[in-house]
Amino acid sequence: MAGIDPQPLSHQALPPTPRPGFARGLSGAAVLAALALASAAAPLMADGATIRRIDADPVVAALLDGRGSLSFALLAGVLGGVIGVGWAVAANLLAGLVGDRVERRMMRGATRLAGLPLALLVPLAGGLSGSVGLLALATAFAAAPAVATLAHAELDALMRAEFLTAARAAGLPEHEVLRRHLIPNALRPLLAAGMLALPRALAAESFASLLGLGLPPALGSWGASVGLAARLGDPLALAPPALLLALALWAACAIADAGVAGPASRIGKP
Amino acid sequence: MSDPGLSHHTPGHHTLGHPGLAAAPVDVDALTLMLGDHVLLDRATLRLERGEVLAITGGAGSGKTALLGALAGQPVPGVDVAGTAGVDGRRLLIAQGGRLAPRRPLALQVAEVVGHHLGVDLRAALRRVADGLDRMGVPPAARRFDLPPEQLPDSLRWACLFAMAIAIGPALLLADAPCAGLDPTVRLRLLHRLADWARAEGTALILAGRPEDGLAGPADRALSLRRGRLVPSGPDGEPQRDAEPAPPGHPLEVPGTVRLRAHGVGVSYPLAPAPNGERRQLTVLHAVDLDLRNGETLALLGETGSAKATLVRALLCLPPPTTGLVAWMGRDLTAAATTTSGSDDPDPAGLRRARRDLQPLFPDPAASLDPAMTVGAQFAIVLESLRPDIAADRRAHRIAEALEEAGLRAETAARWPTALTAAEAAHVGLARALLSEPRVLIGDEPAATLSADERAGFLDTLLAARDRRHLSLILATERMEEGLRDAHRGLVLLMGRVVESADAATLRTAPLHPYSRAMLAAARGDRPDLAGDAPSALNQPAGCPLRRRCPKARPFCAQAMPPLEEVAPGHRVACHYWDMPDNGDA
Numbered sequence: 001m002a003g004i005d006p007q008p009l010s011h012q013a014l015p016p017t018p019r020p021g022f023a024r025g026l027s028g029a030a031v032l033a034a035l036a037l038a039s040a041a042a043p044l045m046a047d048g049a050t051i052r053r054i055d056a057d058p059v060v061a062a063l064l065d066g067r068g069s070l071s072f073a074l075l076a077g078v079l080g081g082v083i084g085v086g087w088a089v090a091a092n093l094l095a096g097l098v099g100d101r102v103e104r105r106m107m108r109g110a111t112r113l114a115g116l117p118l119a120l121l122v123p124l125a126g127g128l129s130g131s132v133g134l135l136a137l138a139t140a141f142a143a144a145p146a147v148a149t150l151a152h153a154e155l156d157a158l159m160r161a162e163f164l165t166a167a168r169a170a171g172l173p174e175h176e177v178l179r180r181h182l183i184p185n186a187l188r189p190l191l192a193a194g195m196l197a198l199p200r201a202l203a204a205e206s207f208a209s210l211l212g213l214g215l216p217p218a219l220g221s222w223g224a225s226v227g228l229a230a231r232l233g234d235p236l237a238l239a240p241p242a243l244l245l246a247l248a249l250w251a252a253c254a255i256a257d258a259g260v261a262g263p264a265s266r267i268g269k270p
Numbered sequence: 271m272s273d274p275g276l277s278h279h280t281p282g283h284h285t286l287g288h289p290g291l292a293a294a295p296v297d298v299d300a301l302t303l304m305l306g307d308h309v310l311l312d313r314a315t316l317r318l319e320r321g322e323v324l325a326i327t328g329g330a331g332s333g334k335t336a337l338l339g340a341l342a343g344q345p346v347p348g349v350d351v352a353g354t355a356g357v358d359g360r361r362l363l364i365a366q367g368g369r370l371a372p373r374r375p376l377a378l379q380v381a382e383v384v385g386h387h388l389g390v391d392l393r394a395a396l397r398r399v400a401d402g403l404d405r406m407g408v409p410p411a412a413r414r415f416d417l418p419p420e421q422l423p424d425s426l427r428w429a430c431l432f433a434m435a436i437a438i439g440p441a442l443l444l445a446d447a448p449c450a451g452l453d454p455t456v457r458l459r460l461l462h463r464l465a466d467w468a469r470a471e472g473t474a475l476i477l478a479g480r481p482e483d484g485l486a487g488p489a490d491r492a493l494s495l496r497r498g499r500l501v502p503s504g505p506d507g508e509p510q511r512d513a514e515p516a517p518p519g520h521p522l523e524v525p526g527t528v529r530l531r532a533h534g535v536g537v538s539y540p541l542a543p544a545p546n547g548e549r550r551q552l553t554v555l556h557a558v559d560l561d562l563r564n565g566e567t568l569a570l571l572g573e574t575g576s577a578k579a580t581l582v583r584a585l586l587c588l589p590p591p592t593t594g595l596v597a598w599m600g601r602d603l604t605a606a607a608t609t610t611s612g613s614d615d616p617d618p619a620g621l622r623r624a625r626r627d628l629q630p631l632f633p634d635p636a637a638s639l640d641p642a643m644t645v646g647a648q649f650a651i652v653l654e655s656l657r658p659d660i661a662a663d664r665r666a667h668r669i670a671e672a673l674e675e676a677g678l679r680a681e682t683a684a685r686w687p688t689a690l691t692a693a694e695a696a697h698v699g700l701a702r703a704l705l706s707e708p709r710v711l712i713g714d715e716p717a718a719t720l721s722a723d724e725r726a727g728f729l730d731t732l733l734a735a736r737d738r739r740h741l742s743l744i745l746a747t748e749r750m751e752e753g754l755r756d757a758h759r760g761l762v763l764l765m766g767r768v769v770e771s772a773d774a775a776t777l778r779t780a781p782l783h784p785y786s787r788a789m790l791a792a793a794r795g796d797r798p799d800l801a802g803d804a805p806s807a808l809n810q811p812a813g814c815p816l817r818r819r820c821p822k823a824r825p826f827c828a829q830a831m832p833p834l835e836e837v838a839p840g841h842r843v844a845c846h847y848w849d850m851p852d853n854g855d856a
Contacts, residue, residue: 161639163648165588166702170652171625180651184642 023182025258026253035248039066062240068219069209070248072136073202079140080201081194084147088193091148092155107152113145121205123213130216135208143200147193150260154189158182192259199252204244222248292320295441295474296341300353303336310336312498320441320472323465325485327478327503328495329721334478335366337445337495341476358735359441360387366446368431370419376416376427380434386439395437402433406463425449425803432464440473447479453573454748454792455800461488462797481722482749489797494816504594512546526564529742530585530628530710533559534594537580537766554807555580555766557594561743562710566648569753569774570746571789575804579633581763582714585744586630587621589772596759598624626656626706631713631732635699639687645698646683649705668705675738676701677731693724696729704735710742731755746752750786750793754778762786765807765815768834772841782837782848786818799852814846821852 040061087110095103118141125138158164159182168178208214209223217224222245229238296318303311310333318324328334329416339346340355342363370379372711377396384395403413406429419427428449435443448464461477465488468475477485486492486503494503513799538553555577562568570578584591587607596603606621632638640648649669653660660668670680676697690698696717703711716732717725733756736743747753754760760777762770762785781787788798800819805811811818817827827846834844 061397162632162634163640166630166632166638167589167640167651169586169625169630170706171655172651176655181640182640185640 010042021254021258021260024254028254028258031247031251034072034253035066035244035251039063039070042067054066058237058238062222062244065220065222065225065241066248068215069205069222069245072132072139072205072215072219072221073198073248073252076136076139076201076205077143077198078194079136080143080197081147083140084144084197085151085194087148088151088155090192091152107149110145110148110152114149118145119200119207122204123208123211126208126215126264128214132215132219133146135205135215139201139204140197142204143197146200147196147222148214151183151190151193153185154193156188160187182254188259192256194260195252195256197248199256202245202249202252210239283482295358296476297342297356297358298354299356301337301340301611302352302796303333303340304350304352305333305336305348309498310349311495311500314500314694315498316493318442318474319475320474321469322491323468323475323477323489325477325479325489325492326495327481327485327492328499329480329723332495333498334495335446338363338446338476338478341442342444354385357442360438361442361444362387362435362438362440364431364435364443364445364448367450368428368448370431372420373418375416376419376430379419380415380430383434384437387440394806399430399433399438401428404438405436405467406433406460408433408812409802412802423458423803428452428460432460436467436471439471442474442476443468444476445478447483448477448485450479450483453804454804455573455788455798456483458487458792458798459800460794461485465489470519484726484795486791488797526566528561528563529564529599531560531597532585532594533597534579535560535584535591535596536593537577537591538583538593545733552807553766555584555591556766558763558766560761562744564709565740565742567736567745567757568760569757569760570744571748571750571753571760571786572746573748573789575765575807576763577766579714580764580766582630582712582744582746585712586628588630598628609805622656627709629703629706629708629711631699631703631711631716633718635716635719636687636690636692636695638699639690639695641687643687644683645685645687645690649683649702652702652705672701672705673698675704675735677727692719693728696720696724696728700728700732700735707739708741710744711736712744714746715748716745725752748789750789751778752793754843759796762789765804765810767815767831767844768842769816769844770842771834776838776841782841782843783845784822784848785816785836822847822850 042060045060091103091106121138121142122135126135164177164181167181205214205221207221209221210227212227214223215221222241225241226238279408287595294317296316298314300313300315301311302313312524326334327448336346336349340351342361345351380399381392384398385392408429412426415430449460459836465475469676479485479488493500515749534557535555536553537555538551541550541552544550556851570581572578585596587596587603590604590607595631601620601624603624644668650665653665669683673680673682678694678697678701682698696739699716717728720728745753754774754777754835757771757774762767762783764785770781771788777786781790788800791798799821802819805815813828814832817823824847832844832846834842836842837848
């Protein structure tokens with residue numbers, strides 16, 4: 001029988017090189033985790049009794065602000081990610097049930113919305129109502145269309161993948177194809193698309209707070225502190241929240257990018 | 271398409287453009303190329319006369335690009351060069367893939383290169399390129415060079431690059447993987463024209479590429495780059511072997527009864543409605559009839575756009591064809607497949623039984639494996655679905671058997687698809703197809719992703735499995751010789767229609783349709799007798815789809831699509847003038 005020689009197959013096997021984005025994503029995740037931990041521990045650093053921000057050390061004050069910024073970004077980001085991914089999945093489901101036209105309309109809507117400066121809705125909502133819930137909803141809605149377009153593109157590519165045809169050739173009924181092949185392969189790209197909402201939510205909230213139309217002052221926010229320091233002309237108070245905000249934005253973007261790029265391969269994975 | 275009076279070069283012959291050049295523009299002595307510790311080329315000696323065309327073939331990573339880089343005086347970074355590579359006169363390298371900036375107008379890019387080399391202004395450069403395009407046989411109507419390269423067909427892009435080389439008129443022209451990815455008939459036509467020009471103008475031409483690209487055809491001499499040595503290679507680009515691998519020693523078995531029958535199979539896709547609201551559709555496959563007998567091997571031959579892949583999918587009912595029917599052992603599969611997609615498996619056993627017997631081989635085997643599962647896990651799902659008679663604890667054994675039959679080790683089951691090389695993936699695809707112990711394998715270019723040696727190995731394994739299991743086989747391919755070598759019968763497809771069907775021996779020796787003849791010529795490295803490119807599927811000419819390229823075309827060809835007529839027992843041709851000589855005075 002004509003067998004394959006043990007080694008000399010096609011090209012020289014290259015050592016598996018992880019994509020550069022993946023390492024960046026890991027460091028982004030580490031930075032974001034460190035920021036979240038430091039913010040959570042900030043009250044302990046502020047000499048126990050007083051956690052008022054005016055007389056505190058500017059770094060500690062910025063870390064205290066991080067609690068508000070990061071937890072709001074998490075809330076609005078998760079909400080936006082869920083809305084965006086749900087939008088794309090709903091479009092794909094409706095395409096199967098009703099027809100391609102509904103899907104195309106829904107996604108055209110998402111593409112158009114993604115092109116609008118939706119981030120302006122956030123200060124608008126903050127200025128009009130001031131309730132955190134409404135602000136979170138507006139932030140989520142501002143982030144969702146971009147998530148939906150990416151998630152839909154990923155799903156579209158996946159639905160055309162050849163291994164689904166191979167599964168059908170093996171006689172698997174559609175619901176089995178969905179359960180065995182489509183869903184396991186869709187989870188990672190959808191999660192990655194949802195991750196895009198996090199940096200968007202953080203940026204939109206900081207922008208609104210910078211204008212003074214964002215989170216209520218009691219919660220604290222990097223954007224609000226930067227705005228306040230700028231108005232007072234205090235560079236020492238301005239630098240820490242601005243730097244932490246930039247760091248958090250970079251980290252969130254790096255995580256989202258790495259999620260979209262994906263790990264290089266599954267070599268060695270059990 | 272008469273060639274301008276091209277003469278073969280004689281050594282020492284001088285052309286007007288290059289007075290005073292030495293007789294041998296290329297004189298390489300003891301050239302050694304090292305990539306780190308790895309020797310790409312070991313003390314090669316090479317002498318090329320003016321007007322000589324040399325083909326250098328070699329597999330992936332054999333150092334062709336590094337050698338051309340050294341000859342062009344642009345060493346590839348990381349490659350150490352020792353020895354002398356003397357080139358007398360201007361040299362020009364057409365880099366791999368013929369890459370150009372995708373968004374700038376093509377004319378501008380080409381004219382800039384010509385202007386840089388010759389020191390002429392843009393207008394003079396464009397005029398010279400236009401002369402070169404005449405030489406390459408590009409009709410003036412096709413020259414839309416104010417467009418960027420990404421909007422032009424690849425064949426035109428390559429013709430334009432060759433025209434640029436002709437305009438510059440170097441003493442040595444190096445082309446790395448020229449016309450890779452083009453259809454064989456188009457590729458060989460362009461390469462023959464380039465070689466004719468090189469011989470006429472006294473330019474030394476080196477064509478480098480994979481052995482399966484057919485570069486040896488237009489060349490005077492072919493060398494093969496293997497394990498750091500340049501060795502003479504045989505007529506088909508393969509290195510010469512002492513014992514020519516004989517065509518199948520045993521005579522092919524006589525096929526039995528008809529098992530798979532396709533009648534009037536057609537596939538069309540809906541297009542966006544016309545401006546007046548009229549529904550439109552694009553028909554890519556026109557009512558093809560096909561019978562496959564027990565133990566028969568059928569080759570589907572055709573180039574890009576011939577709908578051979580569509581036919582393969584239609585036969586497998588993935589998805590079922592829009593018209594016509596496919597019957598396996600007398601059972602209509604199209605009806606079964608269409609009803610299952612609507613409701614909940616009214617006849618699961620019947621269709622599943624057919625799926626077990628008819629297994630596909632995919633053109634991109636790596637993409638046909640689920641990246642989220644090990645090979646063994648997805649094989650187990652296939653077995654669970656198609657072979658419920660195999661108990662769950664026997665599945666691992668059957669998987670190991672199938673992998674070993676496909677020439678892999680049983681441990682491959684534990685590997686992840688992304689960790690497989692292209693060749694391993696192809697063999698895994700074969701193992702999956704054999705898993706359910708089918709009766710028919712239907713392959714759509716299953717070896718398309720492999721290079722020459724791997725192809726041969728894969729096809730050997732496939733044919734061994736066929737002979738052992740007495741499988742029927744349908745193989746779609748654009749390589750005529752390779753497809754027919756082990757087949758009983760061949761169908762030549764053109765734009766979704768069968769234009770010739772005959773037994774393999776007839777097709778290999780005396781095909782009658784001009785398209786089959788051109789494909790055969792291209793497969794042998796000869797000059798295919800077809801002009802221009804294939805028309806777009808959206809803009810087909812009326813009548814015969816080949817008539818704008820065909821040497822036999824006459825006015826009547828525009829009026830009616832020729833029917834498939836029997837010209838000899840078992841030999842059917844769809845051409846109005848298959849028995850007439852070529853027209854024109856060529």
